[in-house]
Amino acid sequence: MATPQHYIWAGGHFVLLISALRYILAWVTFKAASSWWYKASYTGALISYAIVCQKSLGAPQPNAAWARRALADENVQYFILAFFWWTSKPIALTLLPYTIFSLFHALTFTRTTLMPQFLPQGPPATAGGAPTPPQLAKKLQVWVKANYDPAMKVVAYTELLILARVVLGALALSNSFLTPIIYAHFVRMRYFQSVFTKDAVHRAAYSVDRYVSKPETHPTVKQVWTTVQGLIGRWTGATLPAPGAGAAPAPAAGAAR
Structure with a gap:
């Protein structure tokens, strides 16, 4: 049974996914997009990643050991980065990795939590056994498994493109010189993890x-x-x-x- 916290976590991903797709669609079609959608995307990211960080690390502890463990956690890194992008001038490309992550989280939540509540389950695999998941849920699971690795490769290359974008942006004075320094450190952490x-x-x-x-x-x-x-x-x-x-x-x- 999903907890209220689980629904809030999923809600953050759905907000991120819908808002980011709206903003990215306007960007790729050369239309003006309200920065509201950009802020909403990263607000959803902050909500979801905050819950994950709290579950994996517990309440913050005022000691160096907890801080080191937190900074080495990839979810904390993405949370901090999301906060940085939330406070910075919008760069549409930065939304793409978060959008891909949220797509897979949203699909998995839909398959494991929502579909069993609204779709009829299949017949038991064995006599007297538990009902099998809905057929649509099975197909969704197959799609997620088949496309996860290719999607993570897209994320990795996109993050390198973002690094190039913010370096060029700093030279062109379209973003701060601090941005490529912060993002280069993030990519360095991703390189090892x-x-x-x-x-x-x-x-x-x-x-x-x-x-x-x-x-x-x-x-x-x-x-x-x-x-x-x-x-x-x-x-x-x-x-x-x-x-x-x-x-x-x-x-x-x-x-x-």
Whole structure:
């Protein structure tokens, strides 16, 4: 039986999903979108992630051990980032990772909590056994499992695009210089915690390296890329493996992001 807290958590994801889709749709069609939808999206994110953080970490404790454990938690990281985006000038692209996460959470909540209440259950698998889930719920479960890993890959690449966007935005004075610093630290944490992010960083680096390695590339570009590679190595604290050796296997559907 779902608790009121569970419904509030799901409600936050539904608010995020609906508001973000409304804002992103206006953005991709070059229409003016009210920042209200942007704020509403991240308000939903803050509600949902606050509940998850509270359940996993308990009440905040005034000690360094609790703070270290909290900062290492990926849900806390996404909560802090959501608050940062909520207080910042709207950047539509930042909504996409949260929207994808909320889509899967909303679908799972619909399958496990809402459908059994409103759809007739199937016949028992065995005589005298419990009724089976509704047929639509089974199909939804199959879709979620089949599309989880590809969606997490999209999230990883999108987060790299966001990093590039805020770096260029800082140079163009469209966002603060603090934004790429904060977001780079976030992506660094994702690099160590998410196999999808690590794979995306490696593949992006390989793609640029293949382009820069062409004979016709200007030596200055090659020198700049060599410097950037060194910065990436120091930033991640790891040496990028040789091309073909860096693609890590993806975790099973439902594993930690």
